[in-house]
Amino acid sequence: MGDSKELSLGRVLKDLREAKMLSLRDVEREKAISNAYLSQLEKDSIEKPSPHILYKLAELYGASYDYLMQKAGYFVPTQQQRGGRKQQVRSFALSALENLSREEEEALVEYLAFLRTRSRKKK
8 A cells, every 4th residue: 555645636736726826727728627627636536637727737737747757657857867868879879980981081070961851850
């Protein structure tokens, strides 16, 4: 059995809403989430609310999106884990760049320019 002092997602959401002095209907108007759905969330009747809904509520309540996601049971990597993956990729890339011929270096620069141009066109 878990620690009884730990608040459920529903309790957290209700406390956050009440701290902002908002009614369920206020939240419905602000974020286009039905008050019936919000009520079910606050009563813990919904097991896995959509991350999209949690984002809207975190934004309105001034709460941490990561915290609400964790309370909902989603895995949220820590900042260190996020940075860790990026660092692993960088380390791998740098080790792959060792001992390149001049032609290989030029080809990589050209390819990177191509990727960046393609990326800009998509935006």
